[in-house]
Amino acid sequence: MKNSPIKFGTDGWRATIADEYTFENLRIVAAGLAAHLQKTEKDKLQNGVAIGYDTRFLSAEFAQTAAEVLSAAGIPAKVSDRDATTPAIAWAARGGGLAAGIMITASHNPPKYNGFKFMAPDGSPADKEATGSVESFLGKKLKASTPAAVTTFDPRPEYFKQLQTVIDFDLLKKNKGKVVCDFVHGVGRGYLDHLLRECGWKVQTIRENPDPMFGGILPDPANPKCHIALQEAVTKAKADVGLANDPDADRFGVVDSAGQYISANQCLALMYVHLLEHRGMRGPIARTVATTGLLDAIAKKHGQEAIETPVGFKWIGAAIEEQGAILGGEESNGMSMRGHTPGKDGILADLLLAEIWAVNKQPLSVLYQKLMKKYGNFYSTRTDLHLTDDAKNALMESMQTKTPREFAGSKVASKVLLDGVKLNLEDGSWLLMRPSGTEPLVRVYLEARTQKRLKELQAAAQQLK
Numbered sequence: 001m002k003n004s005p006i007k008f009g010t011d012g013w014r015a016t017i018a019d020e021y022t023f024e025n026l027r028i029v030a031a032g033l034a035a036h037l038q039k040t041e042k043d044k045l046q047n048g049v050a051i052g053y054d055t056r057f058l059s060a061e062f063a064q065t066a067a068e069v070l071s072a073a074g075i076p077a078k079v080s081d082r083d084a085t086t087p088a089i090a091w092a093a094r095g096g097g098l099a100a101g102i103m104i105t106a107s108h109n110p111p112k113y114n115g116f117k118f119m120a121p122d123g124s125p126a127d128k129e130a131t132g133s134v135e136s137f138l139g140k141k142l143k144a145s146t147p148a149a150v151t152t153f154d155p156r157p158e159y160f161k162q163l164q165t166v167i168d169f170d171l172l173k174k175n176k177g178k179v180v181c182d183f184v185h186g187v188g189r190g191y192l193d194h195l196l197r198e199c200g201w202k203v204q205t206i207r208e209n210p211d212p213m214f215g216g217i218l219p220d221p222a223n224p225k226c227h228i229a230l231q232e233a234v235t236k237a238k239a240d241v242g243l244a245n246d247p248d249a250d251r252f253g254v255v256d257s258a259g260q261y262i263s264a265n266q267c268l269a270l271m272y273v274h275l276l277e278h279r280g281m282r283g284p285i286a287r288t289v290a291t292t293g294l295l296d297a298i299a300k301k302h303g304q305e306a307i308e309t310p311v312g313f314k315w316i317g318a319a320i321e322e323q324g325a326i327l328g329g330e331e332s333n334g335m336s337m338r339g340h341t342p343g344k345d346g347i348l349a350d351l352l353l354a355e356i357w358a359v360n361k362q363p364l365s366v367l368y369q370k371l372m373k374k375y376g377n378f379y380s381t382r383t384d385l386h387l388t389d390d391a392k393n394a395l396m397e398s399m400q401t402k403t404p405r406e407f408a409g410s411k412v413a414s415k416v417l418l419d420g421v422k423l424n425l426e427d428g429s430w431l432l433m434r435p436s437g438t439e440p441l442v443r444v445y446l447e448a449r450t451q452k453r454l455k456e457l458q459a460a461a462q463q464l465k
Helices: 023-040 059-072 086-095 128-137 156-163 169-174 192-198 224-237 264-278 294-301 313-323 346-360 364-375 389-401 451-461
Strands: 012-016 049-053 077-080 100-104 113-119 150-153 178-182 202-206 241-245 252-256 285-288 306-309 327-330 334-337 379-386 410-416 421-425 430-435 441-448
Touching (some): 023 059, 023 100, 023 128, 049 086, 059 077, 059 100, 059 113, 059 150, 086 100, 086 113, 086 156, 156 346, 169 192, 178 192, 178 224, 192 346, 224 241, 224 252, 241 346, 252 264, 252 346, 252 364, 264 294, 264 327, 264 346, 264 364, 285 294, 294 306, 294 364, 313 327, 313 334, 334 346, 346 364, 379 451, 389 421, 389 430, 389 441
Parallel strands (some): 077 150, 178 241, 285 306
Antiparallel strands (some): 241 252, 327 334, 379 441, 410 421, 421 430, 430 441
16 A cells, blocks of 8 residues: 555554544454465464554544454454453453454553554564555455354453463462452553452552543553552552552553662563572563663573564564563563463562562562662663764764764763664663664763762763764
């Protein structure tokens, strides 16, 4: 489809509702996916496709429209009986031997957006080859077929059974805690809260009512304005931990009993140590190029490897599936682990953090301070450089072809071009520059071994042009 407004990014197709995200364009995308599946998944077509949707404007109607297109193409469509989590739909595809999973969601983006994610039969996010294939079919007429059935299903029971294979629910039952679950007006209600109540935990929920405006804030658990409500609720209830999800529950957010937000970098370190030292698992850690080097330090002390990947969870999933990583994660609050789907799962992450609390019964911030004493101090941040497109492109080209020999007073030890430009410095700090594909800015990720050094790096980064 030449000059199509429909473009797939790293996490599916996403666009503004009523502008590019219309029923007409959704039908075009669904038809493109149907043609792709007819070409690539012939042995699984009769098993159908699972379709879920979030709490955004018209998501249920968009899901039904996608189901009708697939049905007309002769592909059975199984639509979730209520709004559902992306991880549950991913497991429905993997566990049910389906041809694909579809999720109508714009994840943690602002309310004006909606999106179309699709997952491969193994539950992994669609890769560039698959999305490119779908794009090649956009606007082309589907072959006439005998219509297939459109049915509804509840993805939760099978998904809950799967979680029992990767989470120690017996431990959670023996060491009960008090938790606040924050659903940020998305799909998570009836998932995390249900499972923890089944374990006998005292559960309080906040922001559980579906709201397509998400209470007027950016619905990202890592957004400080978003997790204020959870911090206040945890402190008021004197809870042991606060656990949050984004609107489609593939990301996580955590507040400890002191009301302190624990970053994804910190959580991933706690998780990896837990799997190695409490569960006795052995294997590499997979992390994106923008994620903390603390994970490398932990891996090294345990004789394991740290696998560095480009940004995008499909790379993490591949490292888990193909390279034996026991845990994979990214600084943007995504994780999964061995034995589960290779897509990020915020419910799994929250349950694993509850498990870590159950073992130690200490604030997660205290556990993290102990962890740093053992493995070293790592401090991370991100700053955005607002540049014109020309200046953005010039900076990135200069960094690639005329890499500085030193930065902020430390020699450049190595350069990584996996995704953007990453400079590893001799003092153990690093910076990663990644240009935005949609905005006139360069995102700069920074990490240092002291907070003073991190401020120096940040000041130097802000002078980049």
